[in-house]
Amino acid sequence: MARAPVYYGDYLKLDRLLSAQEPESVKAGVDAHDEMLFIIVHQAYELWFKQILHELDRIEADFGTIPVTDDAMGRVVHGLNRIHEILKLVVGQLDVLETMTPFDFLDFRDLLMPASGFQSLQFRLIETRLGLAPATRVPFDDKAIDERLSERDRAAFRAAGEKPSLFDLLDQWLARTPFLDWGGATFRDAYRAAVEKHLARDAEMVRSDPAIPQEKRERDLRNIERAIASFSAIFSATDDNGGWRLSGSAVQAALFITLYRDKPAAQQPFRLLAALMDIDETMTLWRYRHALMVERMIGVKIGTGGSSGHAYLRTTAERHRIFGDLFRLSSFLIPRSAVPELPAQVQARMGFVTAS
Numbered sequence: 001m002a003r004a005p006v007y008y009g010d011y012l013k014l015d016r017l018l019s020a021q022e023p024e025s026v027k028a029g030v031d032a033h034d035e036m037l038f039i040i041v042h043q044a045y046e047l048w049f050k051q052i053l054h055e056l057d058r059i060e061a062d063f064g065t066i067p068v069t070d071d072a073m074g075r076v077v078h079g080l081n082r083i084h085e086i087l088k089l090v091v092g093q094l095d096v097l098e099t100m101t102p103f104d105f106l107d108f109r110d111l112l113m114p115a116s117g118f119q120s121l122q123f124r125l126i127e128t129r130l131g132l133a134p135a136t137r138v139p140f141d142d143k144a145i146d147e148r149l150s151e152r153d154r155a156a157f158r159a160a161g162e163k164p165s166l167f168d169l170l171d172q173w174l175a176r177t178p179f180l181d182w183g184g185a186t187f188r189d190a191y192r193a194a195v196e197k198h199l200a201r202d203a204e205m206v207r208s209d210p211a212i213p214q215e216k217r218e219r220d221l222r223n224i225e226r227a228i229a230s231f232s233a234i235f236s237a238t239d240d241n242g243g244w245r246l247s248g249s250a251v252q253a254a255l256f257i258t259l260y261r262d263k264p265a266a267q268q269p270f271r272l273l274a275a276l277m278d279i280d281e282t283m284t285l286w287r288y289r290h291a292l293m294v295e296r297m298i299g300v301k302i303g304t305g306g307s308s309g310h311a312y313l314r315t316t317a318e319r320h321r322i323f324g325d326l327f328r329l330s331s332f333l334i335p336r337s338a339v340p341e342l343p344a345q346v347q348a349r350m351g352f353v354t355a356s
């Protein structure tokens with residue numbers, strides 16, 4: 001059957017999209033030119049959030065299948081990179097919004113109560129599906145986070161929380177990483193010995209340097225001891241993981257991938273870890289940037305949603321991290337020259353070049 005020709009405006013449903021801006025100030029008969037900008041920037045955000053959730057649908061399907069095939073892995077990394085690009089773009093959108101001055105905002109701000117970005121279901125879904133742990137959420141009063149959502153949104157938010165998040169899938173996938181068993185010895189034992197040697201050398205340097213004042217020396221040595229204890233925890237045989245959110249096996253695998261990232265079999269996994277860090281970092285950047293904008297717009301006033309405004313948002317930037325463990329790994333990296341060499345049979349399994 002012949003298909004009707006597609007017409008630009010119909011395809012994009014522009015009649016619906018472009019008639020979806022209904023300023024409260026117009027309804028109230030108040031002159032507030034900038035409310036249109038305020039609405040359009042928020043709507044543009046929600047469209048991008050929709051695209052991020054669409055990417056997450058495929059990422060979860062690919063990454064949640066055991067085993068994750070090479071093709072699936074390629075799509076996962078590609079999707080994560082796309083999410084990162086979108087996040088970079090939406091941080092930049094705040095510049096446009098900031099062409100509205102705090103004084104302009106006052107023309108219509110009171111008309112918005114008690115609505116707030118706090119009620120953005122799609123933003124909550126992104127956080128939840130990436131893996132923001134409910135216990136980490138910063139409370140701003142006695143109410144649970146979802147009590148400010150409509151009944152329908154609340155149901156969607158709770159349903160998302162019941163499924164494994166990207167963080168959970170990462171944890172499980174990392175824990176399944178092959179190559180850590182070196183036939184008798186393990187990566188864990190070899191790397192543990194290398195790091196302890198390295199940290200012991202650092203401690204020796206601190207102890208023997210006469211230029212370091214006594215107080216600083218003691219502090220530095222205490223820090224090294226703490227690093228050794230925290231490091232030992234992830235390498236203990238019991239999987240008791242000393243404050244890491246990832247399991248001990250997952251942390252070891254993430255370290256392995258980071259150290260041997262140039263081996264063909266570790267290249268794509270390394271890109272995956274890097275993309276997750278990019279996403280975490282850019283989400284955090286958004287949170288700081290939004291908090292600063294809020295400070296500029298409303299000073300120390302409370303938000304339309306009832307929080308302490310800027311202070312609450314700044315705390316979320318510090319605490320609402322999802323893949324923080326991947327950043328923490330850097331504390332346990334040692335120079336390339338001290339990294340244990342891979343046994344030949346592991347190298348061969350991780351390479352593109354096969355013996356003829």
Ligand code: HEM
Pocket residue numbers: 041042045046097105115116117118119120123290293294297298302303304305306307308309310312313316
């Ligand atoms: C004039 C511009 C803006 C102001 C003054 C503002 C203010 C606030 C305030 C005060 C909060 C804390 C909750 C509350 O008490 O209401 C908040 C939360 C939030 N806002 Fe905005 N906002 C602005 C623009 C935006 C834009 C463009 C977005 C994009 C979607 C956005 C998304 C959010 C989100 C997602 C939250 C929840 C953050 C969290 O709980 O971690 N805001 N906003």
